[in-house]
Amino acid sequence: MKRKIYLTLVFSILIGLSIHAQQWSPIGPGGGIIKCFASSGPNIYAGTFGGGVFLTNNNGLLWTPVNTGLTNTDIQALASTTNGTTVFAGTYGGGVFLSTNSGTSWAEVNTGLTNLQVAALAISGTNIFAGTNAGVFVSSNNGGTWTPVNTGLGTTLDVLSLAISGSTMYVGIGSGGVFLSTNNGGLWNSANGDLAAPNKYIKAIAINGSTIFIGTDAGGVFKSINNGVNWTLCTSTPHVSSFAINGTDIYAGFWGGGVSKSSNNGGLWTPVNTGLNLDVLSLIFGGTTLFAGTDGKGLYTSSNNGGSWIADQGITNTNAQSLTLATSGTNIFAGVFGGGVFLSSNNGAGPWTAVNTGLTSPSIQALASSGTNVFAGTYANGVFRSTNNGTLWEAVNTGITNMNVTSLVISGTDIYAGTFGGGVFKSIDNGANWTAVNTGLTNNTIQALAANETSLYAGTFYGGVFFSNDDGGTWTAVNTGLTNNNVNTIITSGTKVFAGTYGGVFSSNNNGTNWTAMNNGLTDLDVMTLTMYEEKVFAGTDGGGVFFSSDTGATWTSANTGLTNFSVFASSISGSSIFVGTKGGGVFKRPLGDFGISAGINKIGMNTAQVNIYPNPFSTSSTIEIKGNQGTGEMDLVIYGLLGQEVKRIKNIKGKTATIDRVNLPDGAYFYKLLEDKKQIATGKFIAE
Numbered sequence: 189m190k191r192k193i194y195l196t197l198v199f200s201i202l203i204g205l206s207i208h209a210q211q212w213s214p215i216g217p218g219g220g221i222i223k224c225f226a227s228s229g230p231n232i233y234a235g236t237f238g239g240g241v242f243l244t245n246n247n248g249l250l251w252t253p254v255n256t257g258l259t260n261t262d263i264q265a266l267a268s269t270t271n272g273t274t275v276f277a278g279t280y281g282g283g284v285f286l287s288t289n290s291g292t293s294w295a296e297v298n299t300g301l302t303n304l305q306v307a308a309l310a311i312s313g314t315n316i317f318a319g320t321n322a323g324v325f326v327s328s329n330n331g332g333t334w335t336p337v338n339t340g341l342g343t344t345l346d347v348l349s350l351a352i353s354g355s356t357m358y359v360g361i362g363s364g365g366v367f368l369s370t371n372n373g374g375l376w377n378s379a380n381g382d383l384a385a386p387n388k389y390i391k392a393i394a395i396n397g398s399t400i401f402i403g404t405d406a407g408g409v410f411k412s413i414n415n416g417v418n419w420t421l422c423t424s425t426p427h428v429s430s431f432a433i434n435g436t437d438i439y440a441g442f443w444g445g446g447v448s449k450s451s452n453n454g455g456l457w458t459p460v461n462t463g464l465n466l467d468v469l470s471l472i473f474g475g476t477t478l479f480a481g482t483d484g485k486g487l488y489t490s491s492n493n494g495g496s497w498i499a500d501q502g503i504t505n506t507n508a509q510s511l512t513l514a515t516s517g518t519n520i521f522a523g524v525f526g527g528g529v530f531l532s533s534n535n536g537a538g539p540w541t542a543v544n545t546g547l548t549s550p551s552i553q554a555l556a557s558s559g560t561n562v563f564a565g566t567y568a569n570g571v572f573r574s575t576n577n578g579t580l581w582e583a584v585n586t587g588i589t590n591m592n593v594t595s596l597v598i599s600g601t602d603i604y605a606g607t608f609g610g611g612v613f614k615s616i617d618n619g620a621n622w623t624a625v626n627t628g629l630t631n632n633t634i635q636a637l638a639a640n641e642t643s644l645y646a647g648t649f650y651g652g653v654f655f656s657n658d659d660g661g662t663w664t665a666v667n668t669g670l671t672n673n674n675v676n677t678i679i680t681s682g683t684k685v686f687a688g689t690y691g692g693v694f695s696s697n698n699n700g701t702n703w704t705a706m707n708n709g710l711t712d713l714d715v716m717t718l719t720m721y722e723e724k725v726f727a728g729t730d731g732g733g734v735f736f737s738s739d740t741g742a743t744w745t746s747a748n749t750g751l752t753n754f755s756v757f758a759s760s761i762s763g764s765s766i767f768v769g770t771k772g773g774g775v776f777k778r779p780l781g782d783f784g785i786s787a788g789i790n791k792i793g794m795n796t797a798q799v800n801i802y803p804n805p806f807s808t809s810s811t812i813e814i815k816g817n818q819g820t821g822e823m824d825l826v827i828y829g830l831l832g833q834e835v836k837r838i839k840n841i842k843g844k845t846a847t848i849d850r851v852n853l854p855d856g857a858y859f860y861k862l863l864e865d866k867k868q869i870a871t872g873k874f875i876a877e
Contacts, residue, residue: 211749211750211751211778211782212734212748212749212750212751212768212776212777212778213750213776213777213778214504214752214773214774214775214776215532215536215537215767215774215775215776215777216501216504216530216532216539216540216774216775217501217504217522217524217527217530217532217540217542217774217775218486218487218499218500218501218502218503218504218540218774219484219485219486219487219501219503219504219524219527219530220236220237220238220239220484220486220503220504220524220526220527220772220774221236221237221238221469221481221482221483221484221526222234222235222236222469222470222481222482222486222487222503223235223236223237223263223264223265223469223470223481224263224264224265224266224469224470224481225266225470225471225472225479225481226266226267226268226275226472227268227472227474228268228269228270228271228272228273228275229272230245230246230247230272231243231244231245231268231272231290232244232245232247232248232472232474232479233254233266233268233275233291234251234266234470234479234481234487234503235263235264235265235266235277235470236261236263236503236772237262237263237264237280237772238261238262238755238771238772238773239253239261239503239504239753239772239773239774240253240254240255240258240261240263240772241253241254241255241258241263241266241275241277241291242254242502242503243290243291244474244502247474247475247477248474248477248479248487248489248500248502249502250502251487251502251503253504253752253773254287254290254291254292255291255294255752256292256293256294257285257293257294257295258277258285258294259282259285259296260279260280260281260282260283260285261279261753261772262279262280262281262282262772263277263278263279263280264278264279264280264306264307264308265277265278265306265307265308265309265318265319266278266309267309267310267311267316268311269311272290273287273288273289273290274286274287274288274330275287275290275291276309276311276316276331277294277309278306278307278308278309278318278319279304279306280305280306281304281305282296282304283296283297283298283301283304283306284296284297284298284301284306284309284318284331284334285297286330286331288330297327297330297331297332298331298334299332299333299334300325300327300333300334300335301318301320301325301334302322302336303320303321303322303323303325304320305320305321306318306319306320307319307320307321307347307348307349308347308348308349308350308359308360309350310350310351310352310357311352312352312357312372314328315327315328315372316328316330316331317337317350317352317357317373318334319347319348319349319350319359320345320347321345321346321347322336322345323336323337323338323341323345323347324336324337324338324341324347324350324359324373325337326372326373337369337372337373337374338373338376339374339375339376340367340369340375340376340377340378341359341361341364341367341376342364344361344362344363344364345361345364346361346362346363346364347359347360347361347362348360348361348362348389348390348391349390349391349392349393349403350393351393351394351395351400352395353395355370355371356368356369356370356415357369357370357372357373358379358393358395358400358416359376359393360390360391360392360393360402361388361390362389362390363388363389364388365378365379365380365383365387365388365390366378366379366380366383366388366390366393366400366402366416367379368415368416378416379400379412379415379416379417380416381412381416381417381418381419382418382419383410383416383419384407386406386407387404387406387407387408387410387419388404389404389405389406390402390403390404391403391404391405391428391429392428392429392430392431392440392441393431394431394432394433394438396433396438396453398413399411399412399413399453399454400412400413400415400416401422401431401438401440401454402419403428403429403430403431403440404426404428405426405427405428406426407421407424407426408421408422408423408424408425408426408428409421409422409423409425409428409440409454409457410422411453411454420454422450422454422455422457423440423448423454423457425440425442425445425448425457426442426444426445427442427443427444427445428440428441428442429441429442429443429468429469429470430468430469430470430471431471432471432472432473432478433473434473434478434493436451436452436453437449437450437451437493438450438451438453438454439460439471439478439494440457441468441469441470441471441480442466442468443467443468443469443483444466444467445459445466445468446459446460446461446464446465446466446468447459447460447461447464447468447471447480447494448460449493449494460490460493460494460495461497462495462496462497463488463496463497463498463499464480464488464490464497465482465485465488465499467482467483467484467485468480468481468482468483469481469482469483476491477489477490477491478490478491478493478494480497483526484524484525484526484527484528484550485499485526485527485550486499486500486501486503486527487499487500487502487503488500501539501540504773504774518533518534518535518762518763519531519532519533519557519577520532520535520536520760520762520767520775521543521555521557521562521578522540522769522774522775523552523553523554523555523564524550524552525551525552525553525567526550526551527542527550527552528542528543528544528547528550528552529542529543529544529547529552529555529562529564529578529581530542530543531543531577531578533577535762535763535765536762536765536767536775536777543574543577543578543579544581545579545580545581546572546574546580546581546582547564547572547581548569548583549566549567549568549569549572551566551567551568551569552564552565552566552567553565553566553567553592553593553594553595554593554594554595554596554606555596556596556597556598556603558598558829558854558856559856560575560576560577561573561574561575561618562574562577562578563584563596563598563603563619564581565593565594565595565596565605566591566593567592567593568591568592569583569585569591570583570584570585570588570591570593571583571584571585571588571593571596571605571619571622572584573618573619584615584619584620584622585622586620586621586622587613587615587621587622587623587624588605588607588610588613588622589610589624590607590608590609590610590611591607592607592608592609592610593605593606593607594606594607594608594634594635594636595634595635595636595637596637597637597638597639597644598639598829599639599640599641599644599659599835599852600641600835600852600853600854601616601852601854602614602615602616602659603615603616603618603619604625604637604639604644604660605622606634606635606636606637606646607632607634608633608634608635608649609632609633610624610632611624611625611626611629611632611634612624612625612626612629612634612637612646612660613625614659614660625656625659625660625661626663627661627662627663628654628656628662628663628664628665629646629654629663630651630665631648631649631650631651631652631654632648633648633649633650633651634646634647634648634649635647635648635649635674635675635676635677636675636676636677636678636688637678638678638679638680638685639680640680640681640834640835641834641835641836641837641852642657643655643656643657643680643683643699644656644657644659644660645678645680645685645700646663646678647675647676647677647678647687648673648675649674649675650673650674651665651673652665652666652667652670652673652675653665653666653667653670653675653678653685653687653700653703654666655699655700657699666696666699666700666701666703667700667703668701668702668703669694669696669702669703669704669705670687670689670694670703671691671694671705672689672690672691672692672694673689674689674690674691675687675688675689676688676689676690676715676716676717677715677716677717677718678718679718679719679720680834681720681834683697683698683699684696684697684740685699685700686706686718686720686725686741687703688715688716688717688718688727689713689715690713690714690715691705691713692705692706692707692710692713692715693705693706693707693710693715693718693725693727693741693744694706695740695741706737706740706741706742707744708742708743708744709735709743709744709745709746710727710729710735710744711732711735711746712729712730712731712732712733712735713729714729714730714731714732715727715728715729716728716729716730716755716756716757716758717756717757717758717759717768718759719759719760719761719766721761723737723738723739723740724736724737724738724783724785725737725740725741726747726759726766726768727744728756728757728758728759728768729754729755729756730755730756730757730771731754731755732746732754733746733747733748733751733754733756734746734747734748734751734756734759734768735747736783738783738784747783750776750778751768751770751776752773753770753771753772753773753774753776754770755770755771755772755773756768756769756770756771757769757770757771761780764779764780764781765777765778765779765780766778766780766783797814797815797862797864797869797870798814798815798870799812799813799814799815799860799862799870799872800812800813800815801813801848801860801872801874804874804875805874805875805876805877806848806850806874806875806876806877807850807876807877808849808850809847809848809849809850810847810848810874811845811846811847811848812825812841812845812846812847812848813844813845814841814844814845814846814862814870815844822840822864822865823840823841823862823863823864823869824837824838824839824840824841824862824863825837825838825841825846825848825860825861825862825863826860826861826862826863827848827853827858827859827860828858828859828860828861829856829858835852835853835858836848836851836852836853848874850876853876854876855876855877856875856876857873857874857875858873858874858875858876859871859872859873860872860873860874
């Protein structure tokens with residue numbers, strides 16, 4: 189199951205049709221899961237989980253994604269030859285890829301590799317070794333063909349680590365301990381010596397002269413000076429992930445424990461974690477700079493041997509599983525699974541800032557914002573709320589009995605949280621208290637929520653769509669014509685509803701009573717996110733990137749120029765731009781004008797009528813006075829919140845005046861659009877207080 193999110197939108201008046209020849213621009217945030225490193229000469233390669241491979245040739249001043257031809261971007265291992273241009277990448281599920289031009293392009297090299305879960309790589313002369321879930325494979329022709337070399341390894345073949353020194357090679361196996369070979373893997377012998385069984389889950393191996401260091405998951409760091417006949421405990425800090433050696437200094441990375449340093453061959457270890465995220469997965473030296481890759485928080489560097497660390501935003505690998513967006517004014521919030529929440533306060537133009545104080549769970553699955561209030565739904569810790577644009581967070585879970593929150597939506601003063609397995613919860617007091625609202629909801633695995641003034645929709649995991657017209661009091665399944673019931677995303681405006689599924693896009697004009705597939709031109713049917721304004725719709729897919737429809741989904745066109753990551757899991761409109769969040773590639777931004785869409789609430793030439801609203805601001809009700817229109821057609825006033833959702837519609841306005849009441853309009857600013865015969869004749873803004 190992939191994680192999906194419904195994203196709220198910032199309102200903007202949009203018109204136009206054609207796609208112009210412009211492109212997407214990556215804007216961060218930096219971070220993500222950095223699984224491994226490799227280096228050769230000035231080139232340092234970083235392997236990320238979800239974002240592929242990044243390269244720097246100036247010691248980290250600039251990182252560049254190098255993923256052309258890399259069809260699997262979940263990198264677990266890297267190895268580079270001494271010539272600096274040949275690089276191997278081991279992936280999770282995609283086998284081995286080879287680049288002979290410093291990562292400029294890649295090719296899959298898996299002939300004979302019967303297991304494609306590659307966790308470790310090592311090079312010895314003309315031989316390249318790959319550690320997989322089915323043991324060790326060797327290739328002597330640059331990955332052209334692979335041969336298993338597992339004699340002596342026993343029945344446990346889950347290889348996690350490899351290391352080579354001269355003619356001796358060591359392999360670390362999950363639960364099987366350490367083995368060594370002196371003939372290129374032709375025969376393996378146990379090197380477990382007196383290593384106790386709980387310490388045989390070997391995640392990292394390093395060789396320093398005649399000393400072998402192993403990093404275990406449960407027992408810490410051990411060393412042997414006699415090829416594994418005897419082992420000595422160096423430090424009992426668990427969850428060892430990696431090693432790096434620089435002269436006489438040895439560094440060990442720990443998941444949850446940061447980095448420790450030893451200057452006496454492992455005799456004494458000292459934590460060196462000032463400024464460092466403690467979930468360290470990988471380490472490497474580049475000249476005098478020590479690089480540390482973390483689990484969700486990206487890259488850190490130290491130029492003083494670990495004395496202090498600086499977060500490096502140069503690698504954009506957010507997010508490994510999902511990235512959510514919520515917008516409020518010029519603030520853009522990006523929720524990263526494993527990385528917490530990031531804020532851009534200038535519409536994505538400048539740097540991102542991590543805003544996670546009080547946010548005890550970094551696994552963000554959903555965001556929603558209203559004014560200065562921001563809500564975050566997490567994987568296992570429920571809902572968090574910030575009342576000051578992310579400066580400080582607090583858990584708000586009273587009444588929520590399922591903490592796997594997959595989706596959030598705000599409707600007026602009500603907040604709804606969808607959970608995976610617990611259904612829908614509702615709060616009417618800004619998240620202080622929640623109540624389950626699941627009557628009629630026969631599938632409680634919620635993946636998406638959407639709301640407008642009168643309707644609430646829930647998309648489920650293989651249960652289709654459910655509809656409520658009484659604020660979640662009761663639900664009804666509405667799946668006629670919905671041929672794929674694994675619903676990832678829903679958007680709605682009035683009675684119009686779109687559902688994104690693993691079978692493409694479906695549309696309903698009657699609150700979901702009937703659905704029609706809308707997939708003409710949509711070449712990737714794994715639709716993860718949808719964004720809509722009137723007849724223009726954007727669809728983000730898992731693997732096919734972004735598609736655009738200018739005719740309410742009737743036809744679709746690929747819109748991927750400049751997009752380097754095609755797994756699009758989130759989308760949002762803010763101001764004059766559209767933003768998409770990707771799996772492993774961070775956030776991309778593109779002007780709406782590229783799609784023939786103009787932004788601006790008072791664009792010259794758009795309006796043919798004048799509207800006065802008085803009083804403005806107002807507390808209970810306000811009067812609309814309409815001037816300059818022909819007055820012969822049917823008029824509707826459509827009101828939108830700052831999140832882009834339609835919150836109220838006054839239909840069939842007769843004459844020159846109408847009244848806006850405060851029902852379902854909490855304090856705040858609102859945009860409106862006046863339609864005559866379904867054509868826009870005026871736009872503007874008012875404030876309810």
